[in-house]
Amino acid sequence: MTQFSRRRVLQGGAAIAAAGLFMPNIARGASPKVVVIGGGFGGATAARHLRLADPGIEVTLVERTKTYQTCPFSNLVLGGMKTMDQITHTYDRLPSRGIKVAHGEVVAVDADKRTVRFADGATLPYDRLLLSPGVDLRYDGLPGYSEAAAEKMPHAWKAGPQTMLLKKQLEAMPDGGTVIIVAPDNPFRCPPGPYERAAMIAHYLKNNKPKSKVLILDAKDRFSKQGLFEQAWAAEYPGMIQWIGKQDGGKAKSVDAAAMTVETEFGKEKGAVINVIPPQKAGKLALTAGVAAESGWCPVDFETFESKLIKGIHVVGDACVAAPMPKSATAATAQARVAAYAIADMLRDRKPGAPSLSNTCYSMISPDYGISITGVYNAFPDGLKEVGGGVTPMNASKDDHKLEATYAYAWYAGVTYEAFA
């Protein structure tokens, strides 16, 4: 089944070898090998499309964990609209798509020899490497915050135990308490996420602890879908959610996990529950591979999502620098498809073209109230540019907000199906 591509692959391998970059396995007659590390939306979707692009490519998806809890809809778990089980996915069905799944932790990448090394010493060769490292939290980005402090002031910015911790804290807090959300400056994973979270927490509180409030202390002056969120909060949770931007003193200067306080320039705010969403950077894997720049994020070429720092390594998803695309699951999957088909082209010595990408982010306000932002992006020589899209119109009808909530569920079903089913 690989005969059709073998010759082209050989030519491609020869060309690359001639350039002195590496001695490819494909030159020895084996199938080209692509290793994908990181089994989130970017990695899992890329693995699928690499196989669709060329069944002759041997694709191995490397992931540390056996299950994956999605950040999308994890706020709905806080709001009581979804269970953790409903946002938990496995890699069990990927082998039926011809994807090899390897569970393990990659501790080193040798870009010259084109191998990755696991914690147990085993190595895996690749012709092209695709990383979807996600984000790591910068615990050094906010004085007083740390991995230990996160056990008292959860970030819940990676879905899983942290989400459940925050949920349990909400369930344990007294009625009349204040839930503080500390929101970071840009760029960070899921720009509308803190504000959807405020709505979902308010949804829980409205039904269970109606005298309680949500206070968002923000390190920036504007946020994604701001007008829509403010309109929606007022409509669904009147008087319950207060947002304080940077110019009004909302930026957290430090946190104190023992005292359960957040310090701003106007003093200390005490919270019954404090959700600290710290600044972020590309996941550690990006650092391991050497594809993260000083900014902490990974610069890439937008036609291929190949690293601008190390050839042969592609980076998709939240870890890469793809502004104006937001760091979202949908964006990661669009980037994953671009990277997958580009890699298939490059392995056949064909030049990829200029791609079109798109993004859709739904935010849930209540079970019947959704809002969204969309964007269409084309790759130009000087970067990605938004050529279409926009946010839900202000003052959209109740019916439209209900439809958007319905479509949010459809989106979730579709995007998780493509990645994991």
Next chain:
Amino acid sequence: MRRTTVISVAVAVIALAGTAAAQSPTAAPPAPAATPAPAPAAAPPPPKPPATETTPANIRLIAGNCLVCHSESASAAGGMPILAGQDAKVIAAAFREFRDGKRHGTIMPRISKGYDDGVVDAVSAYLSKTK
């Protein structure tokens, strides 16, 4: 495996569609020759449609974006129309209506602003051949 075969066929079909599209200057906006020069007080003209490649590779990528929400699994969860296998003319007409403000929608009127007619026709043809 079967899916891959089907998609290969679809790609071949789109290669033709892409060629056809490439023969007409679809990436360019309609010729403004008949339009008189705008008066100084007139509103600025709408922004020029973006130059989107109509290569088979890019049409496949764009269709991939559509199919995240317009898939069978998504449709089962949220009543979303399934696009794969639909009549290309029907898909293209609906898309143009969204884009041109003739049809009410939620996110489609916004997304559709990013694609010109050549892309719409080629993506619609691709989707109609997709299983």
